[in-house]
Amino acid sequence: MKRSILRGCTMWGALAVSVAAFSLPAARASADAGSAGSASAVRVPANALSAVETMQEAFRAVADGVLPSVVEVDVVEKKQAPDNPLRDMPFFFFGEPDGERSSPREYEQHGLGSGVIVRKTGKIYYVLTNNHVAGTATDISVKLKDGQKLTGKLVGADERKDVALVSFESDDASIPVAALGDSDAVRTGDICFAMGTPLHFASSVTQGIVSAVGRSASGTANISDFIQTDAAINQGNSGGPLVNIYGEVIGINTWIASQSGGSQGLGFAIAINNVKKAIDDFISRGKVTYGWVGVALSDLPKEYKKELGVGDKNGAFVSQIYRGSPAQKGGMQAGDFIVSLNRKPVETVNQLVRSVGDLTVGENAQFEVLRGGKTVSVKVKVDSRKTETSVEEHSAQLWPGCDVVPLTGENRKQLKIDGKVKGVFVSGVAQKSPAAAMRVQNGDVITAVNDKKISTVEEFYRALDLNGKTEVWFDVYNGGHTIATSRYKLK
Incomplete structure (x- = not known):
């Protein structure tokens, strides 16, 4: 069975197209079926034909109006051919003397995509296209509908959104800009x-x-x-x-x-x-600037929502929070369930990630969260997302640094523990995080936080409230034993 594949719609390399020739009938003298002297090939009721012709005219108007702003984007990308994979063999059979290494060969790869003119400033036109079309191109040319071929320049590109902006310059003021x-x-x-x-x-x-x-x-x-x-x-x-x-x-x-x-x-x-x-962002900064508040988000299955006490509400679960982040400074906590941002309901994690990314750096964003069965309003001052920070540096700031899920019959069976053990199941631990420093491991059952017994996910996160705490430790059950972790100093 053929597997379904995801493909970007860019064309790279040479394409051979075989075209069969067909004899086409001559165009009708008039596009109006009801006009004098014209004849329909088949008998179509006049009112039905009129309705279809009206739709056809609308389609023509859209094509005529938009196509002049649609361009062909031709790109060249410099690549390096891999070094000969056989060069480390004891005997070299293909003409290169043993002991000598050939340098990687550089070559040009040609590609083709599309774009649409979305902005004009003076003589400069801006074309929106995909990052996978033009984001890594070394040479770009833009071909207009009338055949003009102009030199393009990459203004900016963003891999996360897969968009790029290309500019070209022209004295032709009649080139149209598409409406968004x-x-x-x-x-x-x-x-x-x-x-x-x-x-x-x-x-x-x-x-x-x-x-x-x-x-x-x-x-x-x-x-x-x-x-x-x-x-x-x-x-x-x-x-x-x-x-x-x-x-x-x-x-x-x-x-x-x-x-x-x-x-x-x-x-x-x-x-x-x-x-x-x-x-x-591309025009003003050459790159996309993303808003950042400093939370790690998760989608919750229905059964986990019940244990968290949020019912069947839509939203995004804050499974981790970055210590010292705008979210934490604003009063958000790990375990909060975000239901709205700036009074707009949150439906999914992906929607919230996009919405936060589009926030303006420095603005105050208003979040509504569910915490312990109550609605809490949190105001967060948005910061910019930093891409140069390493994964390890990010993990070290995550609080608590572990993901927990309800202790179900399935994982009780897996761990061979009975119903007497109460707590939450650790499903993941971030490297170099506080949880990792406390030696928490996947498969552990956390039964208490700072000696306070917990039995649900909601109780675990409530006990993690950092207000007034200077250190945190867990009681962990594993392999028939319960031990206290080392104490993690918060200040």
């Missing part, structure tokens, strides 16, 4: 158009509907949510716009799910609201 729509208003079933340069066919338009919204690209580092569409998207469509019936860009075509590598009606576009701020 509101992707939050997009609904399943909406008519949409995918535009770009699929398989080298420039200025192509396919039409379909929005199949779903709020999709995620599982298995990737992309933090965007996606609009799913059955409008045909193929290699070369990456970076092109997904457009609504009003001629507004609602997404950037990015990837397809396919068993063959071609379109199977499962195309995905980054929702345009996810990248509007990125456009401004």
